[in-house]
Amino acid sequence: MTVDLILFLILALVAVATALGMLFSRSAVYSALFLVLNFATVAVFYLLLSAPFIALTQVTVYAGAIMVLFLFVIMLLGAEQLPPAKVLPWQRLLAIVLALILVVEAGYLLFFRGAATGQIGEPLATFAGPRQIGLELFNQYLLPFEVTSILLLVAMIGAIVLTKKEKGES
Amino acid sequence: MLPLTYYLALSAILFTIGALGVLIRRNPLIIFMSVELMLNAANLVFVVFARVYEALSGQIFVFFVMTVAAAEVAVGLALIVVIFRTKHSIDVDQMSNLKG
Numbered sequence: 243m244t245v246d247l248i249l250f251l252i253l254a255l256v257a258v259a260t261a262l263g264m265l266f267s268r269s270a271v272y273s274a275l276f277l278v279l280n281f282a283t284v285a286v287f288y289l290l291l292s293a294p295f296i297a298l299t300q301v302t303v304y305a306g307a308i309m310v311l312f313l314f315v316i317m318l319l320g321a322e323q324l325p326p327a328k329v330l331p332w333q334r335l336l337a338i339v340l341a342l343i344l345v346v347e348a349g350y351l352l353f354f355r356g357a358a359t360g361q362i363g364e365p366l367a368t369f370a371g372p373r374q375i376g377l378e379l380f381n382q383y384l385l386p387f388e389v390t391s392i393l394l395l396v397a398m399i400g401a402i403v404l405t406k407k408e409k410g411e412s
Numbered sequence: 413m414l415p416l417t418y419y420l421a422l423s424a425i426l427f428t429i430g431a432l433g434v435l436i437r438r439n440p441l442i443i444f445m446s447v448e449l450m451l452n453a454a455n456l457v458f459v460v461f462a463r464v465y466e467a468l469s470g471q472i473f474v475f476f477v478m479t480v481a482a483a484e485v486a487v488g489l490a491l492i493v494v495i496f497r498t499k500h501s502i503d504v505d506q507m508s509n510l511k512g
Contacts (some may be wrong), residue, residue: 259497261429348424352417360416397483401490
């Protein structure tokens with residue numbers, strides 16, 4: 243049992259536990275907070291995988307901006323109290339069965355059919371720091387970068403236009 | 413030195429939990445959060461393979477996925493707010509009319 247394996251198992255346990263906590267939590271606020279913890283755990287995974295820039299981007303964008311937006315909307319709509327569930331009776335069972343089939347199939351392909359082989363080594367020192375990411379992003383991927391900026395502008399305009407009150411409404 | 417399959421198995425489990433969330437829950441905010449979880453699982457696979465092949469393109473793609481996810485969340489939450497304003501309920505089972 244190397245340190246790598248122990249570290250991975252602890253982090254994986256936290257990630258799966260928080261994901262399940264998000265899934266089964268009765269309060270929407272608790273779900274959002276569980277998901278923030280899940281994102282932070284995945285950010286630590288990125289650090290283990292020599293992706294420091296992506297790890298901190300994950301914390302800043304996902305846990306810091308997207309989840310805060312979620313919490314704002316949850317608070318705004320008062321969705322933390324859920325109404326009693328009136329689901330179709332067979333839906334949950336079918337969903338769980340199908341999810342189990344998916345996981346078992348993925349596990350079989352990964353562990354018994356050798357779908358992916360390779361080893362993850364130690365974290366590299368300057369593989370993906372901000373400088374390297376910046377060089378790659380602005381040299382090879384400049385066009386997608388600029389298109390993404392337009393996409394964000396469109397999303398901003400869309401969000402504002404959608405929630406704008408029409409004239410004549412109270 | 414960890415085998416690659418451990419990370420991929422973790423990503424598969426997270427993705428399945430996200431898919432389960434989309435199928436089981438009826439609060440659209442939780443459904444949205446489960447979609448974000450699925451995106452995260454895919455991002456993890458990208459970063460893993462960027463490490464294995466020592467190619468930065470995987471991480472650049474993760475960067476773009478995060479950006480698109482942020483834009484999607486902004487618009488999606490705006491939609492949910494507007495739907496709540498007209499229907500005063502955010503139960504997805506009741507949102508079965510196309511006419512607003």
